[in-house]
Amino acid sequence: MRIAITGATGNVGTALLRRLVSEPDIEVVGFARRVPGRDAGPPYEGVEWHAIDLGDPGRTDDLAGWFRGADAVVHLAWQVQPSRNRGRLRRTNVTGTRTVVRALQRAGVPKLVYASSFGAYSPGPKDQRVDENWPVNGVAASAYSVDKAAVEALLDGVEREAPELRVVRIRTGVVFQREAGAEISRYFLGRLLTPVSIFRSGRLPILPRNRRLRSQVVHADDAAEAYLLALRNDRVGAFNIAAEPVLDATMLARELKGHTVPAPLPLLRLVAKAAWHFRLVPGDPGWLDLTAEVPLMDCGRANRELGWQARRDARDAVREGVAGIAAGAGSGSPPMRPRRGAARHGRGDRPRERAA
Numbered sequence: 001m002r003i004a005i006t007g008a009t010g011n012v013g014t015a016l017l018r019r020l021v022s023e024p025d026i027e028v029v030g031f032a033r034r035v036p037g038r039d040a041g042p043p044y045e046g047v048e049w050h051a052i053d054l055g056d057p058g059r060t061d062d063l064a065g066w067f068r069g070a071d072a073v074v075h076l077a078w079q080v081q082p083s084r085n086r087g088r089l090r091r092t093n094v095t096g097t098r099t100v101v102r103a104l105q106r107a108g109v110p111k112l113v114y115a116s117s118f119g120a121y122s123p124g125p126k127d128q129r130v131d132e133n134w135p136v137n138g139v140a141a142s143a144y145s146v147d148k149a150a151v152e153a154l155l156d157g158v159e160r161e162a163p164e165l166r167v168v169r170i171r172t173g174v175v176f177q178r179e180a181g182a183e184i185s186r187y188f189l190g191r192l193l194t195p196v197s198i199f200r201s202g203r204l205p206i207l208p209r210n211r212r213l214r215s216q217v218v219h220a221d222d223a224a225e226a227y228l229l230a231l232r233n234d235r236v237g238a239f240n241i242a243a244e245p246v247l248d249a250t251m252l253a254r255e256l257k258g259h260t261v262p263a264p265l266p267l268l269r270l271v272a273k274a275a276w277h278f279r280l281v282p283g284d285p286g287w288l289d290l291t292a293e294v295p296l297m298d299c300g301r302a303n304r305e306l307g308w309q310a311r312r313d314a315r316d317a318v319r320e321g322v323a324g325i326a327a328g329a330g331s332g333s334p335p336m337r338p339r340r341g342a343a344r345h346g347r348g349d350r351p352r353e354r355a356a
Contacts, residue, residue, distance in 0.1 A: 007077030040332030054096030124295025142286035173216035181324025
């Protein structure tokens with residue numbers, strides 16, 4: 001089986017490559033704007049790499065040539081920074097997806113597995129779960145969510161026009177792993193929380209508490225397992241992927257040895273906007289609105305039809321993520337590079353036990 005993976009050097013891409021090491025019948029072709037160097041080590045070695053800017057429609061023919069002969073394309077490529085350059089993000093995320101779809105259709109690839117997200121969903125409840133039929137019109141205040149919803153609509157049109165193409169949408173919660181620690185710091189925390197000395201003690205002193213701030217996460221290894229199961233399975237459509245339990249400030253405070261303080265959303269929005277405006281954090285304030293507005297996901301379909309189940313619970317995933325942030329952990333790809341002075345951490349030669 002030949003699998004083409006866009007965005008194969010990022011958080012989920014690294015975990016998926018690590019997972020595929022133990023699949024002897026799978027050959028991987030990887031695509032990224034910046035491909036790993038020859039000394040990148042596992043899990044990037046043994047991959048046929050191609051450097052490409054997916055936002056350039058003029059590269060469609062090149063991409064189609066590289067896709068030719070693939071059994072499936074896994075489309076993970078997505079850009080969240082620079083958050084102040086909306087046009088650049090849209091070019092990569094929406095135009096880039098359109099380029100991928102056109103290329104795989106020209107190449108005759110029969111299957112697309114797309115990295116959607118909890119962020120594609122329209123606002124919904126925080127006291128009950130929604131399945132994959134909940135509307136995917138996004139949260140208007142979040143650029144990330146708006147683009148995820150736009151791609152969902154794009155794929156709806158593709159499915160109507162080309163029903164022979166098998167499209168799978170993997171809608172994950174927030175994805176954590178130790179190796180993404182430095183990347184998370186660069187993309188979201190910035191000068192306000194870096195240097196990350198407050199994480200090194202394994203605790204966050206104060207966390208804002210609000211009933212709308214409840215979120216779902218998943219460990220990158222479990223997300224990778226979902227992608228592999230989708231590749232091996234004939235099922236199509238959307239699948240929610242998240243671990244239990246649902247996280248809120250009270251639970252995080254217990255895990256991170258901190259205290260909660262009640263905080264109204266308008267105040268938190270004001271703080272988030274000020275921090276972004278004064279360039280204290282690179283993550284735009286829409287991430288707060290996204291967390292507050294998206295519904296909780298029911299992952300029953302993935303369990304029933306893919307046989308997927310998270311092996312790491314949400315608290316484990318967060319603990320590992322926080323440890324990675326504190327250590328400045330990373331791996332051998334450009335987007336996952338460790339913080340300067342931190343050791344590279346790779347697990348490509350030590351695949352984790354997979355779900356039964």
